[in-house]
Amino acid sequence: MKVVVIGGTGLIGSKLVGKLNEHGHEAVAAAPNTGVNTLTGEGLAEVLKGASVVVDVSNSPSWEDEAVLTFFRTSTANLLRAEAEAGVTHHVALSVVGTDRLQESGYFRAKQAQEELIKASGMPYSIVHATQFFEFIKGIADISTDGDTVHMSSAKFQPIYSDDVAAAVGRTAVGAPVNGVVEIAGPEVFQLDELIRKTLADANDPRTVVTDPKAAYSGAQLQETTLLPGPDAHIAETKLSDWMARQQ
Template structure:
């Protein structure tokens, strides 16, 4: 099977490519680094031609509300149009748990717009909704830092290892189209402030985690159950403690 992976040189995409290749598939990474640009259309038709499945794990370079919306609608629109011209049989996209519950959040609104384009395209599809990745824990803590403190809300948080997200995406790519979504989350559910309190201690980081229910998460205030699956999600096996020990992350 020939599978084109948009965003295939990034964190999740490179893992997806490696997993598919290990299964004997022809996995082709595509990104501006490889001469494929889904915003301008450069190299897109040639890359999509002959692909049995197109996987999209690309992400916006900017999380500013209008910029991220423009990225996902433009990129996805161009990609789906190329797939229709090539008669591609399956489109797989990585999205985020909770998009439909918080359309007022800029990034969620952009991902929801992306999902609607896919659902209305006529191309058979599968959506993989994932919770936040372990790999971004340091970045989240840094963004929430105020002086010597890290301000975190006490909302439910269920992060997952990027490797397990990639596996779910790879499995979706070689399976039949769902024409719907599948959700995946980490094996443990925490309060966000408690997770980061333990994480900073494990990192040897002296910053104090302060509970602040109005502290923003990527610019928006989160409430229950914005960041966790409500029911029916598949759960990963890798705990944060095990991931940290393995990755040194």
């Protein structure tokens, strides 16, 4: 089976291409640095020839509200149009758990727009909602820092290893379209403020984490369960402590 991975040279995409090829599929990485640009349409027709499945794990180069909305609307529309012309039979997109609950955020409004385009396209599809990746925990602290202080909500948080995300997306891609959403999450639930506090302490980072119920997450206010998946989510195996031990 030929599977084209849009964003195939990034963190998830590169792992996904490797896993699909290991299982005997023809996985092709498509990204601007391979000559495929979903914003302009460059290279799409060529790379989609003979493809059965397209997996979109791409992300906007800018998270500014208008730029990210333009990216997801334009790239998704171009991609769906090219897929229909090429006879692709399954569109898979990676999105985020809680997207519909985070609409104060320009980024998540853009992800919601992407999902709505997919659902309205008539293309058989599967949308994978993942919780935040282990690799981006420190980045959450960085964007929430003011001087030497990190303002962080105490909302519950269930992060996942990127390798487990790639595996779940791969299983979805080679399966039948669900024409709906599949949720995936890590095996442990933390309080976001406590996790960031421990992560910084373990790294000997001198910043102080202040618990702030009004602290925004990518521009959106959090309720206790905003970032948690539903009861039917697929739960991955890798624990955060095991992943952190591997990094050391």
